Every structure is written in structure tokens, then in C-alpha cells.
Amino acid sequence: MCSAEAVPVVACRQLVRRFGERRALDGVDLDVAAGETLVLTGGNGAGKTTLLRVLATVLRPHGGAVSVAGHDLPRHARAARPSIGYVGHEPLVYPSLTALENLQLYGELHAVQPGRCHEALAMVGLERRGNDRPADLSRGMRQRLALARAWLHRPALLLLDEPTAGLDADGREVLRAMLDQHAGAAVVATHEPDWFAGGRELRLTLGRVAG
Amino acid sequence: MEIGSRSARPDRATVAATAAAALMALALAMIFFYVPTDADQGYSQRIFYFHVPIAVTTYCLFAWGAVNAARYLWKRDESLDLKSYVPMHLGVIFGSLTLVTGSIWANISWNTWWFWGDTQLTTFLIIFLFNCAYFMLRFSVEAGERRSTYSAVYALLGVGLIPLSVLGVRFAQQNELIHPITFNSSGANMDGSMFLTFLVALAAMLLLAVTMYLVEMRGKRIDERVRQIRQLAEGRA
Amino acid sequence: MRAYRALLRKDLLLELRGRELVPAMLAFALGALLLVRFGLGGATQAGGTRAATGLLWVVVVFTSMLALVRSFAQEREHGIWDGILSAPIDRAAIWAARSTATLAFLIVTQAIALPLFWLFFLQDGNPPSLGVLVAALLLADLGVAMLGSLLAGLASQVHAREVLLPVLFLPFAVPLVTVAVRVSVGTISPQTGGSATLEGLGFLALYDTIFGLLGWALFEYVVED
Numbered sequence: 001m002c003s004a005e006a007v008p009v010v011a012c013r014q015l016v017r018r019f020g021e022r023r024a025l026d027g028v029d030l031d032v033a034a035g036e037t038l039v040l041t042g043g044n045g046a047g048k049t050t051l052l053r054v055l056a057t058v059l060r061p062h063g064g065a066v067s068v069a070g071h072d073l074p075r076h077a078r079a080a081r082p083s084i085g086y087v088g089h090e091p092l093v094y095p096s097l098t099a100l101e102n103l104q105l106y107g108e109l110h111a112v113q114p115g116r117c118h119e120a121l122a123m124v125g126l127e128r129r130g131n132d133r134p135a136d137l138s139r140g141m142r143q144r145l146a147l148a149r150a151w152l153h154r155p156a157l158l159l160l161d162e163p164t165a166g167l168d169a170d171g172r173e174v175l176r177a178m179l180d181q182h183a184g185a186a187v188v189a190t191h192e193p194d195w196f197a198g199g200r201e202l203r204l205t206l207g208r209v210a211g
Numbered sequence: 212m213e214i215g216s217r218s219a220r221p222d223r224a225t226v227a228a229t230a231a232a233a234l235m236a237l238a239l240a241m242i243f244f245y246v247p248t249d250a251d252q253g254y255s256q257r258i259f260y261f262h263v264p265i266a267v268t269t270y271c272l273f274a275w276g277a278v279n280a281a282r283y284l285w286k287r288d289e290s291l292d293l294k295s296y297v298p299m300h301l302g303v304i305f306g307s308l309t310l311v312t313g314s315i316w317a318n319i320s321w322n323t324w325w326f327w328g329d330t331q332l333t334t335f336l337i338i339f340l341f342n343c344a345y346f347m348l349r350f351s352v353e354a355g356e357r358r359s360t361y362s363a364v365y366a367l368l369g370v371g372l373i374p375l376s377v378l379g380v381r382f383a384q385q386n387e388l389i390h391p392i393t394f395n396s397s398g399a400n401m402d403g404s405m406f407l408t409f410l411v412a413l414a415a416m417l418l419l420a421v422t423m424y425l426v427e428m429r430g431k432r433i434d435e436r437v438r439q440i441r442q443l444a445e446g447r448a
Numbered sequence: 449m450r451a452y453r454a455l456l457r458k459d460l461l462l463e464l465r466g467r468e469l470v471p472a473m474l475a476f477a478l479g480a481l482l483l484v485r486f487g488l489g490g491a492t493q494a495g496g497t498r499a500a501t502g503l504l505w506v507v508v509v510f511t512s513m514l515a516l517v518r519s520f521a522q523e524r525e526h527g528i529w530d531g532i533l534s535a536p537i538d539r540a541a542i543w544a545a546r547s548t549a550t551l552a553f554l555i556v557t558q559a560i561a562l563p564l565f566w567l568f569f570l571q572d573g574n575p576p577s578l579g580v581l582v583a584a585l586l587l588a589d590l591g592v593a594m595l596g597s598l599l600a601g602l603a604s605q606v607h608a609r610e611v612l613l614p615v616l617f618l619p620f621a622v623p624l625v626t627v628a629v630r631v632s633v634g635t636i637s638p639q640t641g642g643s644a645t646l647e648g649l650g651f652l653a654l655y656d657t658i659f660g661l662l663g664w665a666l667f668e669y670v671v672e673d
Contacts, residue, residue, distance in 0.1 A: 020355050021442075056534045059673055062356065074672075081536035092531030094458065094522055096465040108454030109535035149531070284669055341619035348616060351606045357673065361602050364666045365616065368595075371658040372620055375651075379623030382644070382651055383630040 007070045008033050009083075009157050009185040010055060016063030017050055024050040026207035027064065032185045034156075037199030040189040046204040048189035049089070052159045055187060056086040069156055082110070083184075085155030087163055091146040093134050099145050100130035103152060110153035120148040124174050139166040144174055156184035164192055224425035231418035238408070238415040246408040255319040260408055262312040264416035265305055266331070270373075272302035272420060273338070277370045280363035292359035295366055296349070297427050301420060303342050309335055330381045337376040341369050451537035455545035460552065462522060469553050473514050477561040480507040485568050497636055500569035501576050502629045508558070508585070509621045512592045513614050515553050519546055519600035533671060543597055543667035550593040558585055577635035580645055584628050587652035595620055595659040601670035620659075627651045 010032040017025040025047045032038045040048045053059040055068055057077040066073045069083035086092075093102040103117040121127050124144040126137075134142050143166045150158065163175055172195075179186065179196075186199070193201050203210040242260045249256035279295035282288075313332050318324050325332070348365055352358040463469055484503045488495050523529050532542060562585070566575070596617060603613040631648035 018355070020353055053530065056530065058530045058533045060356070078536060078538075081534060084534055086530065086534045088527070088530050090527035090530070092528050093526075094462060094528060095526060096462055096522075097458070101461070105454055105458050106531065106535065109451050109532070109537050111450060111536075337619055337622045340622070344615050344619055347612060348602065348606070351608055351612055357605065360669050360672075361605075364598075364602060364669050367666060368598075368620070368659075368662055371662050372623070375655055375658065376623045378654075379627045379651060382648060383626045 009036075010038075010066075010068055010187065012051075012064065012066045014064035015051075015054065015061055015066050017047075017054055017059060018062050019050075024207050025054065025061075028204070028207070028209055030202060030209065032157075032187060034185055035183065037179070037186045037188065037196060039193050039196045039199040039201045040187065040204060041191070041193050041201060042204035042210070045206075047207040048204055049161055050207075051204070052086070052161050052187060052189055053088075055157075056084055056088075056159050057081055058086075082153065083156040084159060085150035085153065085157070086159045086161075087146050087150045088161050089165075091134060091142045092149065093142075093145060095133060095135050098131050098133055099126060099137065102134070102145070103149060106149050107152055112153050116152055120152050123151070123178070124148045125170065140168050140171045143167055144171055147175060147178060151178055151182075158182055158184065158186040158188075160186065160188045160190075162190055163188065164190065164195060224422060224429055227418060227422040227425055231415060231422045234411065234415035234418055238412040241408045241411055246404055249405075255316070258312060258316050258319070260412040262309065262316055263409065264413040265312060266309045266335070267413060268416045268420045269302050269305040269309055269335075269338075271417065272298040272305060272424075273369065273373070276302065277366050280366035283359060283363045284367075287356075289356075289359060292362065293428065293431050295363060297424055297431065299342065299345055299366060301423055301427070303339070303346075305420065306335060306339050306342065310339065330377070330384060333380045333384075334373075334376045337380075338369075338373060341372055345369070449541075451535070451541040452545050452548075455532075455542055456548050459545055459549035463549070463553065469515050469518055470556055473511050473553065473557040474560055476514055477507060477511045477557055478564065480510060481561065481565055481568055497570055497573040497575060498633050500565075501581075501633050501636065504565055504569075505588075505625045505628050505632075507561075508588065509592070509618075509625060511557060511561075512550075512554055512589075512596060513617065515550050516592075516596040516600045516617070517603075517610050517613050519550065519597055520604045524604050529671065539668040539671055540664045542671065543594075543601070543663055546597040546600075547593045547663070550597055551589055554589040554593060555586070558589070574637045576632045577645075580635045580649075581632045583649055584631050584652060587649060587656060588624055588628050591624060591652065591656045591659055592621075594656065594663045598659075598663040598667055598670060601667060605670075605673075624652070624655060627655075 008031040010030070012028050012030050015025050015028040016023060028047070028051060030038070040051065042048055050059065054061050054066065054073070057068070057073060057080060060074045068080040071077070071080040073080065093099070094105075097105065100117060100121065103120060104114070107114060107117050118127070118130070121130050124147055126141060126144055126148065129137060129141065134145065137145065143163070147163065150160075158179075164172060167175060188196055188199065190196060193199075238260070242257050246257070246260070248254055249259075276295045276298035279291050279298070283291040283295055310332070313335070314324050317332065345362065345365055349358060349362050352361055481504075484500065484507060488499055488503070523532065533539070562582075570576075599613060599616045603609040603616060606612055627648050631645055631652075634644055634648070
């Protein structure tokens with residue numbers, strides 16, 4: 001990992017993102033230091049998912065300044081992408097490819113060693129289900145697959161959108177183990193902030209930082 | 212907001228409109244009273260001084276729209292989206308006029324309303340089709356950054372389409388060309404007074420387009436202003 | 449390059465598993481050829497091989513629409529874009545892979561449809577030069593695949609995408625078909641445009657070059673949000 005003591009992994013200044021006329025993010029300021037876990041809370045429509053998607057470089061910011069791993073978005077988004085591991089609402093996998101094939105595809109896109117895919121499957125407890133398609137997996141197992149996918153390239157920044165959704169007790173153990181191993185920063189959007197007790201909590205309301 | 216603080220100095224649209232009106236009057240006078248009647252085609256050839264300037268203006272409008280589309284993708288300034296959309300939109304008006312005047316001329320000289328052997332007319336039809344598609348795309352996407360981006364991308368594809376259409380149609384109709392060649396590599400293929408009239412008519416038509424562009428841009432800006440004010444008012448309420 | 453190979457393998461694998469496109473394209477092409485056959489006058493063919501060869505190109509364009517409309521369907525329906533777009537790859541690689549996959553589907557379809565065309569229309573009468581026809585088909589397919597993948601990206605984010613894509617594509621198909629018809633019909637004896645064949649194939653190559661460059665440069669703007 002590169003030395004990131006001075007530069008925060010995530011820095012947002014007056015970040016704005018619109019959807020049509022509506023401002024989903026309306027001037028958000030926040031910093032996430034290396035090794036820190038930021039826990040985003042707030043009701044539905046508060047802007048948590050939008051913020052994570054902007055940080056994941058899949059939504060362009062419309063105003064303000066935002067940088068990830070020291071790279072300004074959107075102009076240097078491509079340089080920031082290797083540092084990002086994103087878990088969204090959907091598992092982001094192809095339904096007609098097997099679990100392993102999906103990981104292998106993402107492995108190639110992230111240019112990781114082919115062995116990592118089996119390793120990642122084992123880590124989330126899916127080593128026997130590698131040849132099953134996502135549709136044949138339970139919801140919780142698909143979520144585990146999503147965790148494995150985001151963890152493949154050992155990102156410096158994990159962006160997790162309601163990662164506990166659908167996870168059973170074992171699944172939560174997997175997530176806990178993953179976060180313990182993770183040395184970098186994390187931004188987690190969740191309705192269960194108590195579960196991420198080690199992190200710093202930040203509440204969003206109507207696209208702004210509350211309080 | 213500095214509404215009402217405009218100086219007494221006439222704005223660009225007014226200047227352009229006045230100049231366009233004067234030039235247009237001059238062009239009309241020259242077309243009907245000054246320029247000699249064409250030896251081959253007779254009196255009706257005068258439609259040339261409308262048809263060709265309108266066609267050239269259409270190309271210029273599309274070129275301006277495409278330039279602003281590229282600038283939009285580079286700078287992401289929403290006003291550039293308007294500056295790309297308005298010329299495309301005016302281009303349709305001038306393009307339709309080109310098709311109509313061309314068709315009238317075709318009827319007079321070749322006794323047919325539409326002649327597929329004619330490269331220019333067919334090319335224009337392709338461009339017209341492209342424009343309809345541009346508007347379909349624009350109206351299928353919600354206003355915002357995505358609509359601006361998509362419009363710009365499609366407009367830039369048109370830059371590839373126009374030369375390819377000209378080349379392609381010309382290739383497919385080799386030996387069948389009957390469109391009068393007005394210009395060739397050695398310059399204008401007409402005598403001095405005709406060329407002068409043509410130039411005046413072209414300038415008048417271009418200025419007319421510029422005027423329409425400025426007026427429509429002003430209208431769009433006012434719309435935008437009104438929308439912002441309404442938003443502010445709603446915010447206060 | 450690694451990303452391109454991985455994405456292409458994925459696109460081909462998806463088609464191999466799902467068999468969504470090629471069988472439908474084949475059935476469509478076959479049906480369209482039959483319609484053309486009857487449209488030209490059933491048993492006694494009006495217009496002869498010239499008209500049939502010209503109409504073959506119309507069938508080619510409409511068949512390719514089927515492949516293009518479903519481009520990026522999985523990414524859209526299952527929300528996979530976020531995963532692909534957050535990967536550190538050149539986004540043009542997504543376009544290049546999709547274009548290559550579409551090209552492959554078109555070639556497979558035509559490899560079966562072209563002999564049928566021969567059987568239906570060219571048994572008697574003078575056929576066009578097979579070499580020129582195949583060369584023109586390959587060049588046209590490449591252009592359709594590259595431009596079509598870009599437009600499919602545009603249309604895929606729009607509500608009425610199945611309707612919009614053909615509308616967006618057809619203006620660009622006109623010069624392509626115009627030249628392709630001229631090239632392939634020109635080789636039917638008695639020949640009308642012998643020396644024009646190379647020139648026409650050159651035009652198709654130019655078409656591919658222009659829209660290849662535009663697609664490569666513009667695709668990034670299409671997928672970002």
C-alpha cells in the first residue's frame with residue numbers, strides 16, 4: 001500500500017450531485033483517513049447510495065471537489081479505480097456465468113493473480129459453490145459473492161452499501177473477518193450502525209451532513 | 212440579478228436582424244432586377260440564388276452545432292449544450308427549405324419533383340433523417356447532463372455521416388450526375404454579376420441564420436432565468 | 449488488452465449459454481429472405497438477381513438490429529454497469545469487446561444465411577461475384593458492429609430503447625447500403641461497374657475507419673452517468 005498518512009483516502013468539499021432537478025447530494029464535506037471506517041447512516045433517500053456511487057467513480061460529481069486515494073474525480077477517476085472495492089445493492093454479477101467465472105472476469109479486469117479467485121471464494125465460504133450460477137445461490141450467498149468480488153484486488157478503500165443485508169450469522173462473521181483483515185479505509189452505508197461500532201458515524205439528511 | 216439593467220446600446224441580435232433585413236432586401240433586388248437571365252435554364256434559374264445559399268447555410272449550422280457539441284464534451288458547460296442544440300434545430304428548418312427549393316427547381320428543370328440520381332438532394336435527405344433521429348434522441352432523455360452528453364455524441368457522429376453520405380451517394384450514382392456543378396476546383400463556374408449576386412444572397416442567408424440563432428438563444432436564456440427564479444421562489448415559500 | 453479479452457470472452461460465453469441472439473437472428477434472416485422472395489413475385493422472380501442482391505442488404509441491416517438491440521441488456525437489467533465501470537480499465541475496451549462479439553454473431557448468422565440466399569435467388573440467372581459479396585459483407589458487418597455498439601450504448605439508457613435504436617441507426621445505414629448494393633450488384637454480368645468494385649470496398653473500409661475512431665473516442669461519454 002502506498003503511504004497515505006498525509007493525504008486522506010477520501011476528501012469531499014461541497015460535493016453536489018443532481019438527478020434532473022433534484023439534488024441528491026447538496027454540499028457534502030467529509031474526510032476519511034487511511035485505516036478509518038466511516039459509517040454513513042440516514043433514512044431512505046438521504047443520499048448514502050449516491051455518495052458511495054460517486055466515490056466508486058460510477059457517478060460524476062456535478063459540483064464541489066472530491067478526491068479518492070489522492071486522485072481528483074472525475075478527471076482522474078481512472079487512476080483512482082484500482083484503489084476501490086465497491087459492494088452495491090445488486091451483487092454486480094452476470095446471472096448466466098458461474099460464481100467462479102464472475103470472479104475470474106473481475107479478476108482479469110483488475111489484473112490480479114488467477115489464484116486469488118479461488119482464495120476469495122474460500123474466504124467467503126463459497127469454495128464448494130464456485131460452479132453454481134448466482135441464481136442458484138441464496139440471497140446471503142450472493143451477498144458473500146459480492147464481498148468476494150470487491151475484495152479480489154485488495155483495495156485501499158472499501159465502499160459497502162448495506163453489506164449486512166441478507167447475511168446470516170455465518171455471513172456476518174465472514175464480513176467481520178474481511179473488515180478485520182482490511183488495512184485500508186472503508187465507507188459503509190448501513191441501517192445497523194451498532195454493528196460497525198469501531199467506526200466513526202456520520203448522518204446524512206436530504207443530501208447534507210446532519211448536525 | 213441584473214434584469215432591466217441593460218444599457219441603451221442595441222444588443223447583438225438587433226444589430227444582426229437589421230443587417231440581415233437590409234442585405235436580404237439588397238439580395239432580392241439583385242436576384243430579380245440585376246442579375247442576367249441564365250442562357251440555358253431561363254428565368255427559373257434564379258431559384259439558384261435561394262437554393263444554394265440555404266443549402267450552404269444548413270451545412271454551416273450543422274458544423275457550428277457539431278463544434279459546440281465537441282466543446283461541450285470537453286468543458287461540460289450546459290450553455291454549450293444549448294449552443295449545439297439551437298443550430299441543429301435551425302438546421303432542420305433550413306434543411307427542409309433546401310429540400311423544398313431543390314424539389315421545385317428539379318421540377319422546373321428536369322420535370323420531376325424528386326430525382327434519385329441527384330447527389331445533393333439525396334445527401335440532404337440522409338442528413339434530414341439524421342436530424343429527425345437527433346430530435347428523437349433528445350426528446351427521449353430527461354433534461355440534464357445525460358441528455359446534453361448524448362446529444363453531443365450523436366451530433367459528433369453526424370460529422371462522420373455527412374462526408375460519407377456525399378461520397379457514398381456520389382459513388383453509387385457515377386455517370387448519372389445531373390446536378391449542376393456550381394463550383395469546381397478552378398473556382399466559380401459563373402460570370403461576375405452572377406457570382407456577386409450569389410455572394411450577396413449567401414451573406415444575407417447566413418446573417419438571417421445568425422439572427423435566428425441569437426434570438427432563439429436569448430429566448431432559451433430567458434426560459435432558464437425564469438425557471439431559476441421560480442425555483443428560488445419555491446425555495447423561499 | 450487483457451480487459452478486452454476478458455470482456456469478449458464474457459460476451460461470447462453469455463451468448464453460448466443463453467443462445468439469445470444468433471438463433472433469433474437466423475430465424476429472422478430466413479423469414480425476411482422468404483418475404484423478399486415472395487415480395488419479388490414468388491415463383492417467377494421479378495427483377496432477377498439484381499433486385500435480390502440489393503434486397504439482401506436490407507435484410508442484413510435489419511437482422512443486425514436484432515443483435516444490437518440486446519447489446520448491454522444484461523448489464524442494464526442486472527445493474528452490472530456499476531461493477532464494470534468501477535474497474536480500472538479503458539472504457540473503450542468495453543465497446544471494442546462488444547463490437548467484436550456483435551461482429552462474430554453477424555458472421556455466424558451470415559455463414560448460414562448466405563448459402564440459403566444463394567439457393568433461393570441465384571440458382572438461375574447471373575450471380576454476383578461471391579468473393580466481392582463476402583468482402584463487402586465483412587466490411588459492412590464491421591462498420592455496423594462498431595457504430596451499432598456505440599449507438600446501442602446510447603439507446604440502452606433510454607426508456608424506448610427498442611424503438612429508438614433503429615431510428616438512430618438507419619440514417620447511418622443509408623450510405624453503407626447504397627455503396628454495398630452498388631458494389632455487389634455491379635459484379636453481376638453484364639457488368640456495369642467493373643473498376644468501381646475496389647473503390648466501393650475502399651469506401652466501406654473508410655466507413656469502418658471513421659466510425660471505429662468515433663466509437664473508440666466517444667464510448668466513454670455514453671456509459672458515464
